[in-house]
Amino acid sequence: MGTPEFAVPTLKSLINSKDHQVVAVFTQSPKSKGRGLNEIASPIHSLASKYDIPTYTPETLRTEEITNLINSINADIIVVVAYGFLIPQVILQAKKYGCLNIHPSSLPRHRGAAPLQRTIIEGDSETSVCIMQMDEGWDTGDIILQHSFSLSPRITLPVLHDQCAEIGADLLVKTLDNIDNLPKIVQDKDGVTYAHKLKKEEGKINWYETAYKIDCRIRGMNPWPGIYFEYRGKAIKILEAYYNDLDVKLSPGTVVNNSLLEIACGKGTLVIKKLQLEGRKALNVEEFIRGVQIPLGTLLD
Template sequence: MRVVFAGTPEFAAIALDAILAAGFTVPLVLTQPDRPAGRGMKLQASAVKQRAVAAGIPVAQPQGLKLDGKYAADAAAAREALLAADADVMVVAAYGLILPQWVLDTPRRGCLNIHASLLPRWRGAAPIHRAIEAGDAETGVTIMQMDAGLDTGDMLLMAREAIRGDDTTAVLHDRLAALGGSLIVEALQAVTSLTRTPQPAEGVTYAHKIEKVESAIDWRQPAAEIERRLRAFDPFPGGVATLAGEAVKVWRGEVVNGQGQPGEVIAPGPVVACGQGALRLTELQRAGGKRGPASAFLQARPIAVGERFEA
């Protein structure tokens, strides 16, 4: 079977690795254009492109796929490449571009999406983050037959994964990426016999894109909610609070008993009062410094009981 692959970050690259290891022919890879990254802001290829180049697979990097849009020339070139690839199916994982109908219709068996949630819960851009933030007990991966909607297509396969009490987005991402790789191989191997199940109308939620502004910690929230947000926003964008005019990154915390004015340091540790309960901050980072245990932070900048963190 000839499988065109479309994806960009490491989550997708792991799926591409699995497809290649299973012996499928991949005649073409689509991925986002190279982006500036790092201190020198040099152009850097996506994780998927790096894997494709290493495997000798042709790569297309259109800026858009609408044949009548701003990037019509890119879209036309991508269309030629897709037609030449003569694909039985396209696998899509965290690609980053909306696929217009002409793309969905090009492969003989359409496009299969690897989505990191138990659809219809957490459609959208950030399903892993939002599942942790919401306190979900489990998540998983859904293989979906794509249609023109936003993660609205029929479900083909689903696998569940428990969310552990100490999971960060980074940690859960890696487990779901491995799960997605194995599940898409299973789907491709049985593609002619898979049953399509429409998504239920009940239980639809949207995982909106993570914005940097969300990093500001609102100490009026319950400590348990803040703790989940810290794990959900690790590695990006983290949690940010202000202490005596200095921005401090808060990476991890533990929920403890305690009360006081929201943001007030009520015990050594430091232990910070929240809207309900308190949070012992266990991993911190000063501006320009490295993230590390709170004990190392306190050696450089002691925090006294009575000081107050602001949003």
């Protein structure tokens, strides 16, 4: 059970495994996209179709029909990777080994829908990928296998996404290879945090935050919802930046260097490298300031 690109390495690993067989795939139904509103199958759906794996796209798992369908499928275990639907208890217990889930965080830290984004936004120096036995809770199940690793100081969301997807695929196959011998570790009751789904309004910059914190937000919230400020009534999205620990005695949001587009923050300064005016293409800062002049001393919203 899975839907987006994050789940693709796991399905590929299972397909290529000599000791395991994928007998069915559940994924979200095709979505209408583009000007022609063409229906686009999920990445998992496309991969499953390539290998002629029976694929199902129910709108919910909470019907007797779906429960009966899953019960009829001859499988020992259900693997869930970013499926997008809650799994009811009757399905969690439908197979011999229950349901396993890949969760990209150091559980119990960052339980929830946006662990990758929150890991970067919070400035974590390390993270994990966990294989978890699913229960009815919100990422509360026992941990079967875990791989922890350090994060580079400038890591971006796409890079972390791909790293965790590949690590998760490898861990999942190792878990299945040793399913009868691996201990299940109850999650620590201390250190629980929740990685709530991102909201669009979180993208508006608060210049009173530290430059470091804003930099973390830029790296953790791109491509969506993105981090932006407003100038002359237009939203300008920051795509790349870096921070300085300079002690400037200016109000947060003040342009302190308009040739580099360096902005004073609550602590330190943010130097913008790449940005995008709403409705326009992304530009590096040199190209941008040739078309949009932001005078020195301007107080940005």
